Amino acid sequence: MRGHVVILSAVLLTSTAIGQEEPLPPVTPRDAPVLIALALEPEHAPVPRLTLEDAARSNDYATFHQLYERDPHPAYAALNELWTYSVNDPIGAFYGADMYERFAARYPGFASYIDDHKIVDARGNVFYPTSETRTFLLARAAEGTIVTPREERVRVAAAPRPPRRARFRKAEATKPAAVVPKPEIVPAPAMQAAVVVEPPPPAPLQTAVAAASILPQVPDAPPPAQTELAGRGGLLIAIGVAGIGVLGLLLRTPREELNKAPHPR
């Protein structure tokens, strides 16, 4: 009897546990209370973003270089160059005349500033300290000074300008056509060669006139160096045309006379 009671209670317990495995769907009230009260949450102050200037002031080369590589600000270029040299060179705490001249050319006042800190070695070589130079460059960079090397500035200033004479010619060319001096007639080079070197065969006068009518279509703004040559060419053309005309007349006359003469029949 006792064993039956134990089994029965065990069955009941098991069925209760099985029945509890399927929970009822959650019932949410219409106006659910807010689980997280934002007003009570702690407010963390935003982490200040480290700048190039901060990294340089705290003498943190790794951070500075990383920030510069990510966003290379031109004002900090010289500082990055110097500091990178300083970290990588065996005697990077000092530098020589080459770098000194570069900085002196870029920054007015640098030479007088660093002159107090220079070190002359036993052989008379002059060295300049990187640490003090970094202080100087950081101050300039913090001011936002972006410098251009002096040699580059000179190069920009000495950029080739158009010569004054050329500009004058350009001004002349832009004047109205009425003011422009009358261009001389210049023959085409092929035409000139045909006239001068090889006399043309006797041709009708119309051909020469037609050739002359083409001449004004030659470019009307000859280069100044060809002006004199063009004048001579024009003269030769005129002589040539006259010669052709005379030759034509001479050659035509006998034929007319022959035509007029009675044919022997």
Place this chain on the structure above:
Amino acid sequence: MKRTALGLALLLLTASAFAADRPTPELNPPSNGDQWLRLSSTEKLFWAIGYSQGYREALEKIDVTAGPTSPCASLAVRTERQTSTSGKLSGFELVSSLERFYADPANTVIPIGSAIRISLLQASGKDQTTVQELIDTARVLGQQANARPRP
């Protein structure tokens, strides 16, 4: 006569008062990176040269005091070979090494003697793992030393 004595006494008193006002000059060598970075480059350079010279002088004194065949002499020779900057690094190089070492802000707590030792090991090509372990240990020791109240 009485006036002269009084004037002389006054003069002596004034002189002694002035002498008492004058402060005794005190200049301490840098003990860690924080102090090192406050020096000018000229100061760093001459400190480095003096440090190397003093180190070598001290090791040579061991030989003189203990005798050339004593264990101290051989220890001095070995120590000199391992740790002295003299003959291994010029003053310019030593300053540059320390500048590089202290360019990491976490290293500024490290005592300058440890920094020189680590720099020498780095320069001699010691493996980076060992060097980094030494740096980590030196940082901990440096922080502990800085936390202690100074006399």
